[in-house]
Amino acid sequence: MQHCDVVVVGAGVIGAACAEALSARGLRVTVLDRGAPAAGTTAAGEGNVLVSDKAPGPELELAKASRRIWPELLDGLRAELGEALTGVEWEPKGxxxxxxxxxxxxxxxxxxxxxxxxxxxxxxxxxxxxxxxxxxxxxxxxxxxxxxDDAQLQPVLAATTLLAAVRARGGEVRPGVAALGVGRRADGSVAEVRTNRGAVPCGAVVNACGPWAGEFAAVAGAPVAVLxxxxxxxxxxxxxxxxxxxxxxxxxxxxxxxxxxxxxxxxxxxxxxxxxxxxxxxxxxxxxxxxxxxxxxxxxxxxxxxxxxxxxxxxxxxxxxxxxRPYAPDHLPVIGADPRIAGLWHATGHEGAGIGLAAATGRLLAELFTGGEPVVDPEPFRVDRPAVVREVSV
Missing domain, CATH: 3.30.9.10 (D-Amino Acid Oxidase, subunit A, domain 2)
Incomplete structure (x- = not known):
């Protein structure tokens, strides 16, 4: 099987946003999902892109960034893919x-x-x-x-639009493929994702499994408290x-x-x-x-x-x-590299705000992955913060 730069596990809106942002930076991306794209948490969402429900702090900063990015991102995808593939019912209705x-x-x-x-x-x-x-x-x-500034979009259409961009740039989206863990090189870094349909060789993997992110993190060897x-x-x-x-x-x-x-x-x-x-x-x-x-x-x-x-x-x-909804004990998303396993990344824990936060989450993860200037301070979303790595038995 052909080697890819990054495997994104999870084809909901967060996984799709991460895959789109990584592919926009020239990386070859494969997206895996045990079901159909956007058929899990994303399909059960209302499509909210909100700033109104967040107190001042890191999540509000991520929400503000995402509210700025969503319309720009959709405009860019419309120019790249055409109107037929980018109808996401964006409504800045307040x-x-x-x-x-x-x-x-x-x-x-x-x-x-x-x-x-x-x-x-x-x-x-x-x-x-x-x-x-x-x-x-x-x-x-x-x-x-x-x-x-509160807005709304159709979440399944948004996710499938992002995935269409990944495909158009040479990436793959593979539904019906369950990720079972990761294989590692001699130095401990990620070498492949093991699935029910064979191994997928890669340089890195992004855990974007939503409410199931805790399960995947555990079988990958780096548990996180996402419930x-x-x-x-x-x-x-x-x-x-x-x-x-x-x-x-x-x-x-x-x-x-x-x-x-x-x-x-x-x-x-x-x-x-x-x-x-x-x-x-x-x-x-x-x-x-x-x-x-x-x-x-x-x-x-x-x-x-x-x-x-x-x-x-x-x-x-x-x-x-x-x-x-993927819930982290301290109510903050988990975004970034896992220091315990080189090549393992996480993008999860957004609870009910994932659709609104997806655009900035994808961009932040891609910026951290490629060494770019982060759109918001990534520190509060670190994987190794106490609420996420010390409460894994919750």
């Missing part, structure tokens, strides 16, 4: 975060103030202005913040255009994202798609890889969504779906 109680109003406004200090456009607006932006929003709004965190989403039937115009969520969503609690947490997130359907989330629960869809969770999501948008009370639910 987001609105609302408080519906007096207790949550103050913390929401303070969170926005801290984000503005970190150069995020976070505009505190009145309840009347929120109603102007979202006419069907509940009148119980006690505070609201408008985030003009699955389950989430469910409701999808309504198509609604008239303009029923929901932005991504809208309740102020308690930020707390749920940042929490490490294993118990079920739900918060209200409502947004439309280009097809006219409305996506309703979100739930978070650490329950291993249990795929059970529990009606109790769906009922709670629906009840909270109607509280935010009363117009949804009589709207039929078309389907529900769930997925597993």
């Amino acid at each position: 987001g609105i975060v609302v408080a519906t109680t007096d207790e949550s109003a103050g913390p929401l406004v303070e969170f926005a103030r801290a984000q503005r200090a970190a150069q995020v456009r976070a505009e505190v607006i009145t309840a009347a202005q929120a109603a102007e932006l979202e006419p069907h929003l509940t009148p119980r709004v006690t505070a609201a913040v408008h985030y003009p 699955p965190r389950r989430g469910l989403v409701l999808v309504t039937g198509p609604l008239p255009e303009g029923t929901v115009r932005h991504k809208v969520y309740d102020a308690d969503y930020v707390g749920a994202v940042a929490s490490g609690d294993a118990d079920l947490q739900t918060s209200t997130v409502v947004e439309s798609t280009r097809a006219g359907t409305v996506l309703i989330g979100s739930s978070r629960q650490r329950a291993g890889f249990d795929e059970t869809i529990r009606p109790r969770v769906l009922s709670e999501l629906a009840r909270k969504a109607v509280g935010l948008f009363p117009v949804l009370a009589d709207v039929p639910v078309m389907r529900a779906y769930g997925g597993f």
Whole structure:
């Protein structure tokens, strides 16, 4: 089998973004996935590209960089591949975060103030202005913040577009190939990826297995603490255009994202798609890889969504779906080289923000790989930080 420079294990949006960025720098890349491209966590995503839900710190800096990179990257791919291969439904529609109680109003406004200090456009607006932006929003709004830079894309289309670029540059995408571990040279460095279809010789491997990254890291000989965190989403039937115009969520969503609690947490997130359907989330629960869809969770999501948008009370639910988010104990992605095994790299742990963070993650990993100037400070995302390498038994 032909030798490649890098094997990327995982064809979700993070693996696709890493593969695209590496191939853009002239490296020969092979992408492996035990299933179909973008069929795992990426297929269960809502397509959010957000700055609104992140407190000042390393993840927000990565999100800001990614929000800048996504439109530039898509424009470049459109020029390279043509319109037919690059329709990803990019919508820079903005987001609105609302408080519906007096207790949550103050913390929401303070969170926005801290984000503005970190150069995020976070505009505190009145309840009347929120109603102007979202006419069907509940009148119980006690505070609201408008985030003009929040955006959305179709995650499966985004991932397959990135992979199309890899193929166009001479790389390979091989679905149905399960990575079983790595083979090493006499000096301990990566020599190949062992798979159910034979070995793939390579100079390096990127672990972009999402919620399964902990499993691959363990069989590769360098365990990391990346765990699955389950989430469910409701999808309504198509609604008239303009029923929901932005991504809208309740102020308690930020707390749920940042929490490490294993118990079920739900918060209200409502947004439309280009097809006219409305996506309703979100739930978070650490329950291993249990795929059970529990009606109790769906009922709670629906009840909270109607509280935010009363117009949804009589709207039929078309389907529900769930997925597993890759969760790191300190809530930061894992991006970079593994110092324990030369040639092993990781790009995982983004939890529910992987689609939004993918563009900057791919670029950062490629810059570190090739010795370029990193788009953000890579230090907080190091593989060998205590939360990731010392909590592998979690």
